[in-house]
Amino acid sequence: MLTYDDRLKLMRETKIKHTFEKRTQNGYTDVDDYGTVPITDGYDVEPWYNAMDGRFFGYEGMCENFCRVIDAHPAYVDPMEMLCGRWRDMLENYRGDVNYLPDWIKNKSKLMDRIKGGDGCSRNWNEQRFPYDDLKPLQEKYNIESGIEGNSHLACDYRIGFSLGFGGLLDKIEKYRKINPDKSDFYDAEEKTLLAIVRFIDRHIEKTDELLKTEDRKEIRASLETMKQVCQNIRTGAPKTFHEACQWTAFFICASRIYTRDGAGFQMDTLLYPYYKRDIEAGILDDETAKFLIANLLLIDPHYYQISGVDENDNDMTNHLSYLILEAADSIDIACNLTVRVHKNCDRKFFEKAVYYLLKNKNGWPRFCNDDALCNGYMKNGVDKKTARERIAVGCNWMCVPGKEFPMNDTVKINIAKVMEAALFDMRNEALRSTERLFELFKEHLRIAVDTTAKGVNLHIDHQAEVTPELVMNLMMENTIEQGEDISRCASLYTVGVDGAGLAVVADSFGALQTRVEQEKVLTWDEVYEALDNNFEDERTRLILNSAPKYCHGNTVSDEWAKRLTDCWVESIVNQKMPEGRCLVPGWFSWARTIEYGSKVGATPNGRRKGEPISHGANPNPHFRADGAPTAQSNGIASVQCGYGNTAPLQIEFDPKLAADEKGVEIVGKLILGHFEQGGTLININILDKETILEANKDPDLYPDLVVRVTGFTAYFASLSPKFRQLVVDRFLEGV
Numbered sequence: 001m002l003t004y005d006d007r008l009k010l011m012r013e014t015k016i017k018h019t020f021e022k023r024t025q026n027g028y029t030d031v032d033d034y035g036t037v038p039i040t041d042g043y044d045v046e047p048w049y050n051a052m053d054g055r056f057f058g059y060e061g062m063c064e065n066f067c068r069v070i071d072a073h074p075a076y077v078d079p080m081e082m083l084c085g086r087w088r089d090m091l092e093n094y095r096g097d098v099n100y101l102p103d104w105i106k107n108k109s110k111l112m113d114r115i116k117g118g119d120g121c122s123r124n125w126n127e128q129r130f131p132y133d134d135l136k137p138l139q140e141k142y143n144i145e146s147g148i149e150g151n152s153h154l155a156c157d158y159r160i161g162f163s164l165g166f167g168g169l170l171d172k173i174e175k176y177r178k179i180n181p182d183k184s185d186f187y188d189a190e191e192k193t194l195l196a197i198v199r200f201i202d203r204h205i206e207k208t209d210e211l212l213k214t215e216d217r218k219e220i221r222a223s224l225e226t227m228k229q230v231c232q233n234i235r236t237g238a239p240k241t242f243h244e245a246c247q248w249t250a251f252f253i254c255a256s257r258i259y260t261r262d263g264a265g266f267q268m269d270t271l272l273y274p275y276y277k278r279d280i281e282a283g284i285l286d287d288e289t290a291k292f293l294i295a296n297l298l299l300i301d302p303h304y305y306q307i308s309g310v311d312e313n314d315n316d317m318t319n320h321l322s323y324l325i326l327e328a329a330d331s332i333d334i335a336c337n338l339t340v341r342v343h344k345n346c347d348r349k350f351f352e353k354a355v356y357y358l359l360k361n362k363n364g365w366p367r368f369c370n371d372d373a374l375c376n377g378y379m380k381n382g383v384d385k386k387t388a389r390e391r392i393a394v395g396c397n398w399m400c401v402p403g404k405e406f407p408m409n410d411t412v413k414i415n416i417a418k419v420m421e422a423a424l425f426d427m428r429n430e431a432l433r434s435t436e437r438l439f440e441l442f443k444e445h446l447r448i449a450v451d452t453t454a455k456g457v458n459l460h461i462d463h464q465a466e467v468t469p470e471l472v473m474n475l476m477m478e479n480t481i482e483q484g485e486d487i488s489r490c491a492s493l494y495t496v497g498v499d500g501a502g503l504a505v506v507a508d509s510f511g512a513l514q515t516r517v518e519q520e521k522v523l524t525w526d527e528v529y530e531a532l533d534n535n536f537e538d539e540r541t542r543l544i545l546n547s548a549p550k551y552c553h554g555n556t557v558s559d560e561w562a563k564r565l566t567d568c569w570v571e572s573i574v575n576q577k578m579p580e581g582r583c584l585v586p587g588w589f590s591w592a593r594t595i596e597y598g599s600k601v602g603a604t605p606n607g608r609r610k611g612e613p614i615s616h617g618a619n620p621n622p623h624f625r626a627d628g629a630p631t632a633q634s635n636g637i638a639s640v641q642c643g644y645g646n647t648a649p650l651q652i653e654f655d656p657k658l659a660a661d662e663k664g665v666e667i668v669g670k671l672i673l674g675h676f677e678q679g680g681t682l683i684n685i686n687i688l689d690k691e692t693i694l695e696a697n698k699d700p701d702l703y704p705d706l707v708v709r710v711t712g713f714t715a716y717f718a719s720l721s722p723k724f725r726q727l728v729v730d731r732f733l734e735g736v
Helices: 004-026 058-072 109-114 136-141 158-179 181-214 218-234 242-260 268-282 287-300 320-332 348-361 371-379 385-390 416-427 435-467 503-519 525-533 539-546 557-574 594-598 630-638 662-677 690-698 722-730
Strands: 264-267 304-308 337-342 367-370 413-415 494-501 582-588 650-655 682-687 707-709 714-716 732-734
Touching (some): 004 320, 058 242, 058 435, 136 435, 158 181, 158 242, 181 218, 181 242, 242 287, 264 268, 268 287, 287 320, 304 348, 337 662, 367 371, 371 385, 416 435, 416 503, 435 503, 435 557, 435 582, 503 525, 503 539, 594 722, 630 650, 682 707
Parallel strands (some): 264 304, 304 337, 337 367, 494 582, 650 682, 650 732
Antiparallel strands (some): 367 682
């Protein structure tokens, strides 16, 4: 008889097998693991275009093509599992840049013939109707990720879906269609979207039926029969049991991922606890089954789920299910994006348990966020404490109020290394050159960059509904169905996150110039400009600049510049004029674009050569100290928090040389709590064995189950490109 442990082992083996099959189909992928399964033979989608240039937009275009993609998905039912459903392909593949399509699509000539493009225009934005040619020169000059054409970076309120089910949502659409007869395009698209999800469920019921015809193992047959009944119950009905709530979530996740790669989950322990408690009391659920179901859900997709934390009155929200979720993640031990909310009033034993699993499994989970700093910071945007406490970590670096907020988080970025480059260019021929003059020019260029960014943000918000309406996520947002409007038009909150990238490059550059040129006079300004122009042909000049005291080294000139740059950044963002009801929120984050952004920047005064990666988020440059010093990095990043509820994450990789025992938990726990006491907001930690990571970098296939937290997301190391694997290795710090 197969036990849950037996089944979990087989499920993990299948996961690793799928990981390598996907790499064969897609090539290296420097993004989330996503939980997808490989494309099957014969899978095909014929896109439909409602624009003359071979693109599709708006309610009709997005709905029709979503239906085509999800309808093409075969059912996925693994008899070892208790939940069914997987996604394989996304709508974005049929409208995105042809240069970034997965290999399996590029290899299908007929499909490629139908996916037109290559004229230089975005395939995710209707530039014919909503052009922004006037913004492009400055967007390029400052390497601005404008947010135009971004999508899905918001969070649903799963309570809406849990209370209504897919059938109840259909009834809700019908009710408000009659109230808003002029919004038929919206309601038609939402209804068709829901019916496509129901058809997806139906295929899984049929597949389960097929498997039951040949399954003779008693325990697996019973599991399949339960799975079939659960799917039938939630096909149109609202979930009533813990099992049904998990399965309902799994189906919705598949649909939202297919539509726009949505990765935002929910506060898992509090939302699922009523179902857990009721089933336990009714005697129809036990803890081992609950853990298996949670593990199964985490296997289906590594959505960003949050656990623990405090409510609006600072009362601890940790419950028994919080512990079971950690144990479930431990039992499956794969790429996982659980975030533990930390507050002084939270259950300390739970926090220690979370740190224990971080040390035990060394797979980059869980992450930790600071409830207090994030809540207090977000309230500066005019939000009350109750709403601020509802805001949860559901993305790489970002938070969102489920159902209410349209934040565009992690889609809007400014490469401040490019801003510095523009300032350096302007100062080149001035008679009086100094770091203070450079900083004045930097602030002037930053003001222009922020204003340009704001214009792009407003263009996107004004017209997203006409380009990429959030058809799937609209189903569980407030006001959308009630008003017949896309969430981009009716959100209660428009607190748009704007992230700065390249902080350490710029801080170290200012620090090197002040130290080596102004204080020590080892170099002249002309010699610096010559070195930048020739990309440091003279290695001696490069080493003079590169050896200057660095950001995160501890009370250095570059640390002071990092603080000044942060103050300047925050002032520029929060003072930017926006339409009423909208505001920009500052943060430091680069996502996984350090290589891409670096390719746009010439040589910089910190000794970085042209085209080399910029620094990661708020992190120091690699090798900022000979001893690594995780505590120094923690202290430095805590000092550059922007203070308005957006994060400046501490991304840290180290070998603690400690076992997952009480001593190890205590030491790593102190690092986390110490960072938060200083005002830190979010911590992503990779606990790595030095020898393992170096060997895996040489031959990743030797370590097929090695998971690392690349940035805010986790991924299998073997799936990453050599450049991204090297980035993780370069960030590695020894000891703690």
